Amino acid sequence: MVKVAIFPGQGSQAVGMGRELFEQSPEARAVFEEVDEALGEKLSTLIFEGPADALTLTANTQPALMATSLAALRALEARAGRKLAELVTHVAGHSLGEYSALAAVGALGIGDAARLLRIRGSAMQEAVAVGEGAMAAVLGLPIGAVEALAAEASGKDAVCDVANDNSDGQVVISGSAAAVGDACALAKARGAKRAMLLQVSAPFHCRLMQPAAERLAQALAGVRFMRPECPVIANVLAEPVADPGIFADLLERQVTARVRWRETMAWIAANGGDMLVEIGSGKVLTGLARRAVPGAALANISTPDDIPSFLETLEGMA
Numbered sequence: 001m002v003k004v005a006i007f008p009g010q011g012s013q014a015v016g017m018g019r020e021l022f023e024q025s026p027e028a029r030a031v032f033e034e035v036d037e038a039l040g041e042k043l044s045t046l047i048f049e050g051p052a053d054a055l056t057l058t059a060n061t062q063p064a065l066m067a068t069s070l071a072a073l074r075a076l077e078a079r080a081g082r083k084l085a086e087l088v089t090h091v092a093g094h095s096l097g098e099y100s101a102l103a104a105v106g107a108l109g110i111g112d113a114a115r116l117l118r119i120r121g122s123a124m125q126e127a128v129a130v131g132e133g134a135m136a137a138v139l140g141l142p143i144g145a146v147e148a149l150a151a152e153a154s155g156k157d158a159v160c161d162v163a164n165d166n167s168d169g170q171v172v173i174s175g176s177a178a179a180v181g182d183a184c185a186l187a188k189a190r191g192a193k194r195a196m197l198l199q200v201s202a203p204f205h206c207r208l209m210q211p212a213a214e215r216l217a218q219a220l221a222g223v224r225f226m227r228p229e230c231p232v233i234a235n236v237l238a239e240p241v242a243d244p245g246i247f248a249d250l251l252e253r254q255v256t257a258r259v260r261w262r263e264t265m266a267w268i269a270a271n272g273g274d275m276l277v278e279i280g281s282g283k284v285l286t287g288l289a290r291r292a293v294p295g296a297a298l299a300n301i302s303t304p305d306d307i308p309s310f311l312e313t314l315e316g317m318a
Helices: 019-024 026-039 043-049 058-080 097-104 110-126 143-153 177-187 207-219 244-256 261-270 284-292 306-318
Strands: 002-007 092-095 133-139 161-167 168-178 194-197 271-278 297-301
Touching: 002 058, 019 026, 019 058, 026 043, 026 058, 026 110, 026 306, 043 143, 058 110, 058 271, 058 297, 058 306, 092 097, 092 207, 097 110, 097 161, 097 207, 097 244, 110 207, 133 177, 133 244, 143 161, 143 168, 143 177, 161 177, 161 194, 161 261, 161 284, 168 177, 177 194, 207 244, 244 306, 261 271, 261 284, 271 284, 271 306, 284 297
Parallel strands: 002 092, 002 271, 271 297
Antiparallel strands: 133 168, 133 194, 161 168
16 A cells, blocks of 8 residues: 655644644754754744744745754654655645655655755746736636636736646646736636745746756756655656665756646546555645545644654554
């Protein structure tokens, strides 16, 4: 059977996340300290104390969420006495969460992940001038219908792409502000339950992010990837990957490509997925999995108190 650890992406951050892990687990504390050292600043202080507006800056949010996920993971491994790859068969992460997933199974060092995410966040923020881009959530339409209206809203000087295919009836579009606005109007006219602009700082996962992809590619070229201890279900492929030689290319492509999360969950369901555990801040991905992988046991690990019940669940499935 397929057991998957999933790692959250942007939007799951909260001031104070990971504080209990830092205080109660030496292994978790070591992760936050490693990230602080890699970035040359006390990101951990920002994570634990805020202010929220600084934490939500993309260049901070991305390494902060990774640090929190890996801290939770190290606390779990210490309590279990086993590595993650001995507890699950696959890992996956939503957007920046893919970096957490890679680090979780030894394909990427935590320091490298922190530095890459700082560059990625800064590059994505700076790729499009403030106010020129937008993102919107379209609820209640199938992916094909959203693809069609995004294409219709795009033009010679306008971009509207599918950014996140999260689940049946939940799709996020991204691109030029005017084109995304036009696409929202089309969505409402075609029966969408809701089509609402999101409060984001840049239009992620669309063609406008090409300058960011190019900046990230330069940084990725200087990083050594290792063979993962278990396969990583890649965002841009929605299928498992274990070849370290292609991770850099996949992460570069991910910046402009859609996050194929619905298809990722479909792969897990089709291959007998019987357990998913979300490791890090929030429960967004658990909510998406509940309908997409019916019958699977679901768990979250964001505090030390979450670990014993998860391990009991695993024992009961053995």
